[in-house]
Amino acid sequence: MTSLFIMSSERSGSNLLRMMLGAHSRLAAPPPPHMWRHLTEALPQYGPLTRDANFQRLVEDAVTMTQQSYAHLTWKYHFSPEQIRAESSAPTLTSVISTLYEAYAREENAAGWVCKENQLFDHAHQIREHLPDAQFIYLCRDGRDVACSIKDMPTHDQHAYAIAEEWAQQQKKCLRVHQEIQHTNGSTIVRYEDLIESPESTIQKICDFAGLEYEKRMLYFHETEEAVQQAQKSEYWENLSKPVMSDNKAKFRDQLSAREIRIFESVAGELLDLLGYPLTTQPEERQLALWQRGLYRLRNEIQSLLKQQELSEWEGREKRKTTLDRIHNRTRSDPDSTFVPPFSYE
Numbered sequence: 001m002t003s004l005f006i007m008s009s010e011r012s013g014s015n016l017l018r019m020m021l022g023a024h025s026r027l028a029a030p031p032p033p034h035m036w037r038h039l040t041e042a043l044p045q046y047g048p049l050t051r052d053a054n055f056q057r058l059v060e061d062a063v064t065m066t067q068q069s070y071a072h073l074t075w076k077y078h079f080s081p082e083q084i085r086a087e088s089s090a091p092t093l094t095s096v097i098s099t100l101y102e103a104y105a106r107e108e109n110a111a112g113w114v115c116k117e118n119q120l121f122d123h124a125h126q127i128r129e130h131l132p133d134a135q136f137i138y139l140c141r142d143g144r145d146v147a148c149s150i151k152d153m154p155t156h157d158q159h160a161y162a163i164a165e166e167w168a169q170q171q172k173k174c175l176r177v178h179q180e181i182q183h184t185n186g187s188t189i190v191r192y193e194d195l196i197e198s199p200e201s202t203i204q205k206i207c208d209f210a211g212l213e214y215e216k217r218m219l220y221f222h223e224t225e226e227a228v229q230q231a232q233k234s235e236y237w238e239n240l241s242k243p244v245m246s247d248n249k250a251k252f253r254d255q256l257s258a259r260e261i262r263i264f265e266s267v268a269g270e271l272l273d274l275l276g277y278p279l280t281t282q283p284e285e286r287q288l289a290l291w292q293r294g295l296y297r298l299r300n301e302i303q304s305l306l307k308q309q310e311l312s313e314w315e316g317r318e319k320r321k322t323t324l325d326r327i328h329n330r331t332r333s334d335p336d337s338t339f340v341p342p343f344s345y346e
Contacts, residue, residue: 001102002027002112003134004210005127007120007177009170010156011149012141013192018116019230019240020203023221026212028105029114031073031230033065035097036123042327047337049091054337059085061327062096068320072230077107094130112210121173128181135210136181138174141192142277143167143268144252144261158303160260161288161296164267171271185209191276192249199244219244253280262286263296 004021008014022029039062047054059081066075079100088095105113127134147163150156157163178187188209195202199219207214221227228241252261265279266286272279
């Protein structure tokens with residue numbers, strides 16, 4: 001099966017690209033349950049997956065993450081843990097997740113699938129070890145526009161300095177993955193701005209990269225029933241039911257202050273330049289003292305805590321939080337299920 005992975009920073013247009021690819025007759029592109037990030041972090045707590053009970057719990061948790069009632073990330077198809085475990089080729093997290101995506105693709109009568117999840121750049125080599133033919137699309141967007149969008153979200157940093165730090169680090173990770181696998185046709189770079197300015201030619205290039213025949217229907221993704229339904233599930237996805245917005249760029253010029261732009265370019269100017277985004281400040285303006293960096297981090301902590309109060313208003317958020325807390329804080333049901341025999345200093 002074809003397997004495509006979109007790696008990017010959040011608010012970089014990855015859901016737009018996911019829906020455009022999902023409109024292809026040979027691809028299925030479910031919402032992102034973010035299994036890679038959460039289950040990888042919790043993985044050591046399951047104990048050795050070669051033990052049936054441990055592997056069973058991992059499979060159950062992965063399936064649960066795709067079936068959260070009222071959450072905007074819920075899959076429209078339900079799969080039983082027994083089915084996914086039986087179809088998994090090995091007792092590994094990568095096998096479980098890829099099996100879930102393959103099962104979804106079969107329900108859609110598709111020959112391949114698209115995975116868009118946060119921080120996939122951290123799991124690319126793990127994925128390629130299990131799926132050597134997996135292909136990655138590095139979707140980049142002007143980090144200053146990302147900052148405009150991120151500041152509206154209560155789950156993220158709120159100060160330009162902290163947003164720039166995270167964005168720059170994530171671009172470096174994406175570029176490292178791209179550099180390592182592009183020679184095998186394992187990765188390509190797509191700029192969000194190119195996608196919205198020239199959607200047809202950009203999508204055609206992606207199809208060529210993935211070995212797919214271009215389909216005009218991919219430009220009309222917003223007319224599908226699935227796009228309309230997903231746009232209604234989250235205010236952050238509302239644009240999925242609209243045509244490509246060709247002017248949705250350079251928002252930072254109006255939405256960020258001159259000071260915020262200077263701070264962002266002071267932190268991430270090198271990466272902006274590397275990815276082809278022109279800077280608006282002079283080199284001498286992009287100097288930050290150590291005390292300024294500390295002050296900006298403190299301000300970010302305060303602003304983020306205040307913004308997080310909005311989380312209680314999100315429908316389905318509490319149930320998903322309960323599930324994730326259980327996964328991250330799980331304890332081994334079998335105290336003897338250790339990776340190595342107990343050690344004694346006696």
